[in-house]
Structures are given as structure tokens and as C-alpha cells.
Amino acid sequence: MLRLLCFTAHPDDEAGGFGGTLLRYAERGVETDVICLTPGQAATHRGNARSDEELSAMRRREFEAACKLLKISHGTVLDYPDGKLDRQDFHAVVADLTQRVRELRPHVVMTMGTEGAVTAHPDHSMVSIFATMACHWAGRTNRFPEQLQNGLKPHQTQKLYYATALFTMAERQPVSLAPTTTILDLEPHEIDTKIAAFKCHTSQAPLFGFFEEMVRKRAKKEVFHLANCVKPHKAEMETDLFAGVEESP
């Protein structure tokens, strides 16, 4: 069975950044896993939550509902602090994510770009950097060797993608996006389900109108940058994240 792992920073990134792609591969029989690093407790929009703890609990439930709509096999929200990923211990976070890559053994990993996606959120940049190093180091016997003592094996991910975009947002901080190498044109039902999954995040309701309009007007595709690949090759345009991927091991 082919496996796709997606690393995100906040509940709603899975739907907003990757929803169409996650649904497409789930419907093709690929195991899809999402690991979200924070429960989103620093959000501006807080529903009726009276504390960070209440907001975290609410957003974990919203994430679960979105995962169900997107047919995600396993959705996990970790407990790193929202808005502070750049102040975490690099070695400890990468060790945590490396162990998860070694356990899940994805053929393909996708995450956000190092620039922080079109919103330029520093947490988006940090999840990109942590996930990138976890993918590289999960395959090496000399990185976190203590994880390899109880049957866990090194695992080399075949392809690593950064979500990117073909537009920027003038009202946000400037971003330099990774060039698009891979374009997934979304089917109407994939667009509708992506928007419905985003709307599972009811605490973020003030963003719904803007998000739906943006997707329907500017983002009927999800586009990616192939950052790393086990097979050396010249960059070429693709329409499938699993192009050239071998099912075993």
C-alpha cells in the first residue's frame, strides 16, 4: 500500500493547503496521514473559547471532523505551542518527527514551503524545516541511532514536496515561493470537499468567506515543488505526486 504523510503547523492547514490532494490520494487507495504540530491555541479567531486550553480542545475536534471529510487514514495533532515553533529545541523536534517518519514509512511526504506559504506564518516555515530534516535523517543510521534499537528501521522517503502557489498576497509580508513542479487540477468534488473540510474549523468562521472566494477564484489547483527525490533527475513538470514512486519497501 502506498503511503502519503503530510506535516502541517495548525489545524485548518490540512484542509486549506492540502485538502484536495489528500482527498484525491485517499480515494485512490493511498494511506494518508496528517501530523499537525500545534493545536492552534494562539489563533486570532477563537470561537467562544475562554482559554488556550478550551481553544486547543475545540480545534482538535474540528481537525478530526475535517480529517473525516478528507478521508484521512490517521490525523494527529501534537502539542507544540502555536506561534512559537521557531523557539523550540531543533534537535528534540526533529528527533520526534524522525521517529514518526520511521514508524509510518511514507513513500511521499508533503509539507509547507520554507518561506511559510502565502501567509508567511513563521510556524509554516518551521514545520517545513523540521519535516525536511526528519525526512533526510530518518533514512540514515547515524542520526538518532537510539531509535533504531527496538526493531525500528531507517526509512528513506522517496519524494519530498513543498506546497507552493502561483500567486502571492499583496497585503501580507513578502514571500519568495518555491517554483511549481507539480500541478494537481482539482475536480469539482475535490474543491467542494476541500472547502467543506475548511468549514469544519468552526472557530475560524470569520475566514470562511475569504477562503472560499480565494479557492474558487484563484486556487482551483494545488501546486507543489518537488524539493527532494531519491532518484537523481532534472526537474520536469508532473501531475502526480507518486510518479516514479516504487511501492516496496
Ligand SMILES: [Zn+2]
Ligand atoms: Zn497555518
